Amino acid sequence: xxxxxxxxxxxxxxxxxRFEEEIRPxxxxxxxxxxxxxxxxxxxxxxxxxxxxxxxxxVQFAREAATAQADSLVAAIKTAGLxxxxxxxxxxxxxxxxxxNKHKHSATNxxxxxxxxxxxxxxxxxxxxxxxxxLARIHDSVLSLLKSKLAEAILLAKAETSxxxxxxxxxxxxxxxxxxxxxxxxxxxxxxxxxxxxxxKVLGTAHRGEVPGNHAEFVALERNLPNVAVAGATVYxxxxxxxxxxxxxxxxxxxxxxxxxxxxxxxxxxxxxxxxGKGQRKLSNAGIETSLFPHDLAMEVEELNREFTxxxxxxxxxxxxxxxxSFAPADGLKPLVVPLRYGPSPLxxxxxxxxxxxxxxxxxxxxxxxxxxxxxxxxxGASKLCFEGSKSTFTKSDGDAFFAAVVERSPHSHIxxxxxxxxxxxxxxxxxxxxxxxxxxxxxxxxxxGKIERNVSEVGGLMVRYxxxxxxxxx
Numbered sequence: 001x002x003x004x005x006x007x008x009x010x011x012x013x014x015x016x017x018r019f020e021e022e023i024r025p026x027x028x029x030x031x032x033x034x035x036x037x038x039x040x041x042x043x044x045x046x047x048x049x050x051x052x053x054x055x056x057x058x059v060q061f062a063r064e065a066a067t068a069q070a071d072s073l074v075a076a077i078k079t080a081g082l083x084x085x086x087x088x089x090x091x092x093x094x095x096x097x098x099x100x101n102k103h104k105h106s107a108t109n110x111x112x113x114x115x116x117x118x119x120x121x122x123x124x125x126x127x128x129x130x131x132x133x134x135l136a137r138i139h140d141s142v143l144s145l146l147k148s149k150l151a152e153a154i155l156l157a158k159a160e161t162s163x164x165x166x167x168x169x170x171x172x173x174x175x176x177x178x179x180x181x182x183x184x185x186x187x188x189x190x191x192x193x194x195x196x197x198x199x200x201k202v203l204g205t206a207h208r209g210e211v212p213g214n215h216a217e218f219v220a221l222e223r224n225l226p227n228v229a230v231a232g233a234t235v236y237x238x239x240x241x242x243x244x245x246x247x248x249x250x251x252x253x254x255x256x257x258x259x260x261x262x263x264x265x266x267x268x269x270x271x272x273x274x275x276x277g278k279g280q281r282k283l284s285n286a287g288i289e290t291s292l293f294p295h296d297l298a299m300e301v302e303e304l305n306r307e308f309t310x311x312x313x314x315x316x317x318x319x320x321x322x323x324x325x326s327f328a329p330a331d332g333l334k335p336l337v338v339p340l341r342y343g344p345s346p347l348x349x350x351x352x353x354x355x356x357x358x359x360x361x362x363x364x365x366x367x368x369x370x371x372x373x374x375x376x377x378x379x380x381g382a383s384k385l386c387f388e389g390s391k392s393t394f395t396k397s398d399g400d401a402f403f404a405a406v407v408e409r410s411p412h413s414h415i416x417x418x419x420x421x422x423x424x425x426x427x428x429x430x431x432x433x434x435x436x437x438x439x440x441x442x443x444x445x446x447x448x449x450g451k452i453e454r455n456v457s458e459v460g461g462l463m464v465r466y467x468x469x470x471x472x473x474x475x
Contacts, residue, residue, distance in 0.1 A: 004080065008091070011076035015069045023068060027061040031110075051111055051127060058107035059134045065103070066096050066142050074149050084153040092146045093139075100135045107131055166236075166265055169195050170293045172205065173236040173267065174300060176216070181209030188307040190239050192216040196225060196261075198233040217241055217252035221259055231260035238267035238293075238301045241279040253279045256288065263289040267301035271312040299344055310400070313340055314364060335368035337361055337394065337401075337436050338466045339450035342420065345402045357417035358404040359387065359452075359464070361436060368394045368438040373403055374447065375435045381427025384408040385420060387434075394438070421461035424454045437472065445472040 034053050073092050077084055111127055112119060176193025183189055192208040194216040206219035214223075217237060221230065241252035241264065256264060264283055270276050280290050292298060302309065340360045359373070372390035389403045405417030415423075424432070436448040449467040 007076050007080045007082065008073075010079065011069075011073040014072035014075055018068045018072065019065060023061070023064045026064070027057070030057045030060065048123075051123075052130075054111045055107070055127065055130055055134070058103070058110060058131070059138070062100060062103045062107065062135060063138045063141070066099055066138050067145065069095055069099055070142050070145055074146075084149045086150065089146050089150050093143060096139055096142045100139060104131055104135055165197075165200065166291075167294050167297065169197050169202070169234075169236045170265060170267065170297045172202070173238050174297060174304070176205050176207045177238045177267075177301070177304060179207040179210070180216075181207075181212070183209070183213060188311045190308045191304045192237065192239045194220040194238075195236040196220050196230055196233050197236065198230065203228055203230060203233060215242065215245075215252050217255060218250075221255050231262075233259075233261045234263040234265060235261050236265045236293075239305070240266050240268070240270040240275065240277075241283070242270070243275055243278045243282060253282050256283065257286045261288060263291070265291050265293060267293045267298055268305065271305070271309040302341075302343060306400075310340065310362060313338075313362070334365050334444075335363060335394075335438055335440050335446060336365035336469055337363050337368050337371055337438050337446075337448050339434065339436070339448070339452075339464045340400065341464050342405075342417075342452050342462045344418075345404065356404050357420065358389075358402055359434060360400050360402055362400055363394050363396055363398070365396075366440060368440065368446075371401065371436065371438040373434060374437045375433070377408075378432050378434065380407070380420075380423055380429050380432065382409075383423055383427060385417070385423075385432060386414075420452070421454060425461075430454050433467075446470065447472050 031054075034057050037053070070092050073088065073095065074084060077088055108127065108131060111131075112124065173193040173195045176195065177191040179193070180189075180191040190208065192215065193205070194207070195205050196203040204220050204224040206216045206224055208214075208216045208219075210216070210219045211223055217235065220235070235256060237252075241256055243251050243253050245251045266280060269280065283290050293301065338361060340362050342359055343357055345356050345358065345360075361371075363371075368391075370390065370392060371394045373387040376387050378385040378387075384407070385405055386408050387403045387405050391398075391401050394401055405420065406414045407417060407419055407423045408414050409423075424430070431451050431453040434450050434452060436450065437445060438448075439445045447470045449470065451465045451467060453463045453465060454461060
């Protein structure tokens with residue numbers, strides 16, 4: 001790093017301010033207090049104890065000044081948006097040596113001039129040696145401080161490189177997922193891509209259906225890299241690895257464990273409740289590090305798999321609820337509007353851009369009318385979650401309905417609904433209850449109760465849960 005002179009001038013200015021405002025006044029006070037305790041005077045002989053007291057004052061002064069000078073350099077580099085490197089370390093050490101050399105001369109004069117009579121050469125040599133030893137320890141202390149700053153900068157750079165690499169390889173996995181070939185069995189299937197990386201190099205890529213009927217991880221590891229040592233590799237996969245397969249096929253999570261990969265980066269957890277979280281947990285239990293795609297790329301994976309997600313959620317709802325008994329009056333199935341997820345608007349929600357977040361719902365029953373959110377303003381500590389929008393007619397074939405949201409921090413301060421997780425965390429709110437209201441063709445009103453829950457294990461940090469449906473009073 002070639003240091004801009006302005007950065008060094010900033011460091012000097014910071015140090016000089018602290019030196020004049022804090023360090024020198026404190027030194028002067030200590031020096032005065034120490035001299036008032038002396039046992040010497042014009043007629044008294046030199047006292048070794050008094051000399052040690054003065055040396056202690058001078059050493060403390062040197063330590064505070066040298067540390068402040070190093071801290072000022074670090075602060076100036078950070079303010080300039082630069083990173084502390086070896087050149088900064090050398091500059092810091094040179095500054096320290098210069099400061100300590102100057103202080104050695106002034107400290108010796110301060111100690112010796114405190115005594116009225118001449119001090120013999122042996123005593124002077126002893127004072128010099130004592131100061132040299134103590135100032136050398138200050139030098140080593142500052143060196144340790146600067147080395148720690150250099151180590152922090154190196155670790156930060158590595159973390160940034162790792163995060164940058166994650167984004168690059170996660171993007172490759174998404175691009176691979178878009179090539180997926182679904183089975184021709186009449187139901188939605190996930191779009192899955194996998195990328196195998198070792199020592200920063202891509203060993204192989206694969207997508208679901210590349211070999212008909214097979215998962216991306218199988219194709220990547222067993223067909224494309226059967227004889228390549230992938231132990232220690234990182235696998236980027238857009239969907240949580242499966243934990244069950246119909247024999248003789250082997251679950252993807254078991255293949256990853258068998259091939260001894262050290263890390264798996266996952267786009268989204270599987271929307272199938274039977275699998276969700278189990279693959280990640282099994283990998284963790286096997287000592288394999290797991291993490292999630294960066295938030296923006298995870299949202300892209302969710303959007304890519306929206307049909308599969310909707311299918312899994314409908315299957316889950318059907319398995320949890322006996323609709324024939326709970327929701328089927330004699331004249332047919334009543335409307336059942338349920339919350340699906342909280343996130344960016346679906347493509348078909350043309351009113352809002354894809355960047356706008358809100359509640360996404362589906363109808364699993366008869367047509368619903370005048371669908372809206374009863375709790376249009378939900379308190380989140382000192383803030384509010386505000387929903388907007390309604391749907392006059394909502395049927396199964398309409399797909400998803402989207403209710404845009406913003407977080408209101410004050411009457412004149414609003415932020416996008418994408419910041420909901422951070423606001424809930426800030427306000428200490430674990431879940432939010434949301435009530436949807438709608439009516440059927442006979443003007444009978446119903447209410448669905450759902451929850452938006454803060455969950456750090458979820459991509460985006462939020463999970464939406466259907467609680468129950470209730471008929472509303474017709475009065």
